[in-house]
Every structure is written in C-alpha cells, then in structure tokens.
Amino acid sequence: MWRKTIPGLLLLWCALSFALEMARALEGWDRRGITPRSPSTWRFGSPQLERLATCLGEVRRRVPPGRTIAYAAPVRPGAEKNDVFFRALWAAYLLPGDDVLPIQDPAAAQVAQYVVDDRAGLDLARLELVAQLTGCRLFRVLPPSPAPSP
Amino acid sequence: MTAPPSLLSGLIAAAAVLVLLALLAVLGSRFSGALVRSGDGALFRWVVYGMAGSLVAHLLLTGLDAAGVPWHPALLAGLLAAAIALAHRFGPERAERTRLPSDLGWGDGVALLAVLVFACTAWTLWSTTPDFVYHWGHKGQRFFLHQGVDYAWLARPWNWVLHPDYPNLLPELYAVSALFAGRFEPSALMLWSVAFFLQMLAVAREVPGETGDRRLAQMVLATLGLLAAFYGMGHLLAGAAEWMIALAFLTAVPALLRPPDRAGDWQVGLAAAFAAASKIEGAPFALLLAGTQLVRRLAAERRLDLHAMLRLGLPAAAVGAPWLGRVFHHDLFLGSNSGTFELSRAKIIFPAVAEALADPAWHGLSWLVLLGPVLLLVRRTRPVGFVATCQLLFYLYVYFTAPVDTRYYVLTSFSRLLFHLIPALVVAAAVGMQQKDQGP
Numbered sequence: 001m002w003r004k005t006i007p008g009l010l011l012l013w014c015a016l017s018f019a020l021e022m023a024r025a026l027e028g029w030d031r032r033g034i035t036p037r038s039p040s041t042w043r044f045g046s047p048q049l050e051r052l053a054t055c056l057g058e059v060r061r062r063v064p065p066g067r068t069i070a071y072a073a074p075v076r077p078g079a080e081k082n083d084v085f086f087r088a089l090w091a092a093y094l095l096p097g098d099d100v101l102p103i104q105d106p107a108a109a110q111v112a113q114y115v116v117d118d119r120a121g122l123d124l125a126r127l128e129l130v131a132q133l134t135g136c137r138l139f140r141v142l143p144p145s146p147a148p149s150p
Numbered sequence: 151m152t153a154p155p156s157l158l159s160g161l162i163a164a165a166a167v168l169v170l171l172a173l174l175a176v177l178g179s180r181f182s183g184a185l186v187r188s189g190d191g192a193l194f195r196w197v198v199y200g201m202a203g204s205l206v207a208h209l210l211l212t213g214l215d216a217a218g219v220p221w222h223p224a225l226l227a228g229l230l231a232a233a234i235a236l237a238h239r240f241g242p243e244r245a246e247r248t249r250l251p252s253d254l255g256w257g258d259g260v261a262l263l264a265v266l267v268f269a270c271t272a273w274t275l276w277s278t279t280p281d282f283v284y285h286w287g288h289k290g291q292r293f294f295l296h297q298g299v300d301y302a303w304l305a306r307p308w309n310w311v312l313h314p315d316y317p318n319l320l321p322e323l324y325a326v327s328a329l330f331a332g333r334f335e336p337s338a339l340m341l342w343s344v345a346f347f348l349q350m351l352a353v354a355r356e357v358p359g360e361t362g363d364r365r366l367a368q369m370v371l372a373t374l375g376l377l378a379a380f381y382g383m384g385h386l387l388a389g390a391a392e393w394m395i396a397l398a399f400l401t402a403v404p405a406l407l408r409p410p411d412r413a414g415d416w417q418v419g420l421a422a423a424f425a426a427a428s429k430i431e432g433a434p435f436a437l438l439l440a441g442t443q444l445v446r447r448l449a450a451e452r453r454l455d456l457h458a459m460l461r462l463g464l465p466a467a468a469v470g471a472p473w474l475g476r477v478f479h480h481d482l483f484l485g486s487n488s489g490t491f492e493l494s495r496a497k498i499i500f501p502a503v504a505e506a507l508a509d510p511a512w513h514g515l516s517w518l519v520l521l522g523p524v525l526l527l528v529r530r531t532r533p534v535g536f537v538a539t540c541q542l543l544f545y546l547y548v549y550f551t552a553p554v555d556t557r558y559y560v561l562t563s564f565s566r567l568l569f570h571l572i573p574a575l576v577v578a579a580a581v582g583m584q585q586k587d588q589g590p
Contacts, residue, residue, distance in 0.1 A: 006583075007366065007370070007373070007583070008369070010373055011369055011376070013514075014373050015376055016513075017377075017515070018267075018376040018380040020380070020513070021379075021381075021384045021511075022267055022380075022383065024383075025276060025383045028276065029271075029274065032276070040280075042280075043275070043276060043278065043280075043386075044275035044276070044336070045274070045275065065295075089283060089284045089311065092288065093283045093284075093287065093288045093291070096288065096334075099306060101306075101308040102308075105308045107307055107308060
C-alpha cells in the first residue's frame with residue numbers, strides 16, 4: 001500500500017512546489033525593475049545591473065579590446081562584505097574582451113592600463129581622465145614617474 | 151548583453167544551439183552499434199548519442215587548441231561533418247533502428263509542461279545561475295572571442311575566481327554555439343540547460359518503463375520533471391553545469407541496474423567521461439562510476455576483462471588526460487581544492503549541511519539524497535546507491551579538507567551538489583520499490 005502512496009504523495013508535493021516556484025518566478029520577474037538587490041543577488045534584468053552595463057558599454061567603445069582594466073566601486077556603509085567583489089565579477093563578464101580585475105587586487109597597480117571608477121571617487125596621481133561616462137568615469141593609467149636621481 | 155535578445159537575434163542564436171545539438175547527436179549515432187543494445191529505447195539512444203558526440207567534439211576542440219588552430223566556425227562545421235562522415239564509413243556497424251515512443255501519457259505531458267515553464271524562465275535569464283556570470287558564461291564568452299580556450303587568460307592570478315582548473319566542456323558548447331550564431335546570446339545558450347533537462351527526462355522515461363508498470367513510470371517522469379523544474383527555478387540553475395552531472399549519473403543508471411554487458415560498459419564509460427569533462431567533481435565521479443561497473447563485471451565473471459576495462463576507462467581517460475596536462479602545464483590548479491583533513495571542522499560542517507538541506511528551493515526534498523544508502527539494501531539498485539553514497543561522502547570529505555571558509559563553502563555549494571544525485575536516486579528508487587513489490 002505505502003509503495004503506491006509514497007510516489008503519489010511525492011508527486012503531489014512536487015506539483016505544489018512547482019506551482020509555488022513558478023509563482024515566485026513570475027512575481028520576481030514582474031518586480032525586477034523595482035526590487036533593490038545587493039550585487040551578490042543581481043540577476044539579468046536588475047536595474048542596478050543595467051546602470052553598470054550602460055557604463056561598461058561606453059567603456060567598451062572607448063578602450064581597444066584586450067586591455068587590462070581595474071574596476072573600482074565604492075565600499076558602501078552597511079553593504080555586504082563582498083559587495084565590491086561581486087560588482088567586479090559582473091564588470092568582468094560585461095567586458096569579456098578585456099582583462100578586468102578589482103582595483104583592490106594586489107596586481108592592479110602593476111598591470112592595469114585603464115581604470116573604471118564606478119562612483120568610487122578615485123583621486124590617484126597616476127590616473128588621467130579619459131571620459132566622464134554615464135554613471136562612471138574612465139581613466140588611463142599613466143606610467144610611474146621615474147625616481148629622482150640622487 | 152543583460153536583457154533578453156530581439157526576436158530575430160534570439161531565433162538565430164537558438165537555431166545555432168539546436169543545429170549544434172543535432173550535429174553532436176548525429177555524430178554520436180554513427181557509433182550506435184557499440185553504444186546501444188537492442189533493448190534500449192529510441193529516446194535513451196539519442197541521449198547516449200548526444201553524449202558521445204559532445205565528447206568527440208570536445209576532443210576535436212582540445213586537439214585544435216593543442217595545435218594552436220583558432221576555432222573558426224566554418225572549420226568547426228567542416229570538422230564535425232568530416233567526423234560524421236568518417237565515423238559513418240569506418241565506425242562500428244549501426245544498431246538496428248527502433249521506433250520513437252508512441253505511448254505518450256499524462257506523465258509525459260506534466261513533465262513537458264514543467265520543462266516549458268523552466269525554459270521560459272531560462273530564456274528570460276530570470277532563472278540563470280550567478281555562476282553563468284562568474285564562471286561558465288564568462289569563460290564561454292571569452293573562448294568565443296578568443297576562438298579557443300584562452301589559457302593565458304585563465305592563468306592570470308586574479309582569475310582564480312573563474313575556477314581556471316575546471317574542465318571546459320560547457321564553456322566550449324557555449325562558445326561553439328555562439329560562433330555558429332555569430333554572437334554570444336545568453337538567452338539562447340540557456341537552451342543547453344533545457345536540452346540537458348529533456349535528456350534527463352528521456353532517460354527517466356525509459357528506466358521504470360522497463361519494469362512494465364506504466365503507471366509508476368509516468369508518475370516518476372512527472373515527479374522528476376516537476377522536481378528538476380522547481381529546483382532549477384528556485385535555486386537558479388539555468389546555465390549551470392549541474393545538469394550535466396545529473397544527466398551523466400542518470401544515463402549510467404540503466405546500465406547499473408542490469409547485469410553488466412558490452413553496451414552498458416560503453417554507456418557507463420561515456421557517462422563517466424561526460425561528467426569528467428563537465429565539472430571538477432565530475433572527475434572522482436567518473437572514477438566511481440567506471441570503478442563500480444568494473445567491480446560488478448569482476449563479481450559476475452570472476453575475471454578481469456581487459457576489453458571491458460577499456461570501454462569503461464578509455465572515454466574518461468581521453469577526456470581527463472589532456473585536461474590534467476593543460477591544468478598542470480599552465481599551473482591552473484587552485485590550492486583551495488585540497489588541504490589537510492581536519493576532523494575539528496565537523497562542528498562547522500554538519501550544522502551548515504543541515505542549513506543547506508533546508509534550502510527553501512528544495513521544498514524539503516533535499517533529504518531524498520538519503521535514498522542513496524537506502525538503495526544499498528535492494529540488490530538491483532545497490533550499484534546506484536553505492537555510487538550516490540560514495541559521491542556524497544566525497545563532497546563531505548572535500549569540506550573537511552579544502553582550505554577555505556568552510557561554512558560559506560558548504561552553504562554556497564551543498565544544496566546544488568545534491569542535484570547531481572537526487573534525480574538518479576528517484577528513478578532508481580522507483581525501480582527498487584517495484585522490485586520489492588515483485589519479490590527478490
């Protein structure tokens with residue numbers, strides 16, 4: 001008896017779960033434009049992501065492919081620990097032809113040729129402003145100035 | 151790049167995925183004489199063919215990479231056509247044709263509805279896994295632009311986050327689809343997940359059906375369709391490689407449930423290779439699958455059959471050896487993969503595992519993974535239960551050794567890893583229950 005009942009109950013449970021997940025997906029999709037999300041939970045269609053995509057789309061048009069780009073985002077008070085980390089991952093995905101690394105990466109100072117400042121307010125000596133873009137700034141990294149001779 | 155595509159662009163990209171899928175299946179079908187037996191149903195056969203074709207294509211792409219030849223779409227199409235022609239001319243004698251199933255039932259309808267709903271959420275990218283951005287899709291996009299696996303890029307120190315040491319079959323499928331389409335279109339690439347889902351159902355339709363209980367077979371099919379769809383939507387699994395490991399395990403299930411035979415060896419061998427080419431945890435899974443079937447052969451025949459060993463080990467070795475060679479050559483292996491076994495982590499791991507088992511996306515069904523040890527009790531399902539239990543223990547072992555934030559690691563991976571095992575366990579459990587009904 002139970003060998004017939006258990007599969008039936010499992011099927012019923014799966015059907016209910018499926019209906020619930022479908023409803024959640026539809027609701028989430030309908031509210032995608034107004035639901036604030038931290039970068040670790042961004043999905044395609046999240047409004048914050050669209051802002052980043054617009055900025056990086058303009059970067060793509062201005063930077064020749066194959067360059068190394070450091071990405072800088074502000075560490076916001078109260079934000080998740082990995083907020084900047086996940087923003088940088090999205091930036092790397094949106095600039096697939098380039099090498100993108102977070103500006104916090106130890107290698108960034110040595111290898112970056114450009115810097116995208118996503119409202120981090122960077123003010124560094126070796127950065128030359130290339131363009132003010134939609135929601136971000138693009139900098140070229142200048143070579144380090146030679147050390148003064150003794 | 152972040153929004154669903156226009157209709158025309160989407161259709162072209164979707165057509166490219168479908169053409170590639172068809173080419174791979176046709177390529178695999180040229181080896182039908184070796185890969186299937188007369189009792190295998192048509193849908194299951196095409197799953198095996200698709201798997202074989204994917205592996206041949208993977209080896210071709212690996213060869214092109216090794217030779218430094220860029221993956222030009224015309225070259226790829228030509229090579230696939232040539233491989234089909236060569237396999238047709240020199241491959242094993244073809245298996246006898248079999249009819250497509252004409253006995254569609256209510257379970258087929260429910261399962262297809264579930265696939266359709268999942269496909270819609272996948273196409274809109276709403277159920278796309280974050281790992282598509284952090285890992286699979288990012289690699290696929292880079293390989294598409296680079297026209298090959300960009301090992302120099304993978305080896306950059308800051309790209310550790312991309313899991314540079316993972317096998318590349320899924321990003322390759324994405325890249326080649328995009329090369330055929332002329333653009334990288336994430337929505338269309340989600341069709342790969344839908345295709346793997348459909349293939350899982352094709353296998354699930356076959357297995358309990360063999361036992362002759364049509365009602366149970368339809369019930370299992372509907373259950374698996376709904377389960378994979380709700381977990382795929384709830385946990386965001388579109389675009390992930392988890393489907394491939396789940397499919398590999400399911401594809402091996404029919405062979406593991408019957409006495410060892412030649413076609414079964416190939417099927418298990420191919421499933422093992424497919425898993426090994428899909429994810430890093432697929433490598434130990436491949437060893438487990440092939441090893442289990444080999445031990446069954448030994449137990450049945452009381453001798454070591456070298457041909458069986460080749461059938462079981464050759465596909466995974468052909469995939470695994472170049473992968474390992476590349477990983478070590480480019481120094482891609484991450485130190486975070488392994489470390490010292492620390493029993494003291496148990497107090498972190500088990501609470502985190504309990505938390506992961508309670509993942510709302512499973513709706514309480516994550517506990518189905520415990521069917522693994524239960525299936526050990528039934529003689530026919532013992533091999534499936536053994537593979538699932540050992541793989542589960544392997545996942546736990548990794549948590550005891552990987553030198554990373556253990557709690558975070560468990561919480562971000564364990565629920566997803568269960569998806570590798572649960573579909574095969576559900577199908578095997580249905581067979582096991584019927585076995586009990588009919589007596590030993």
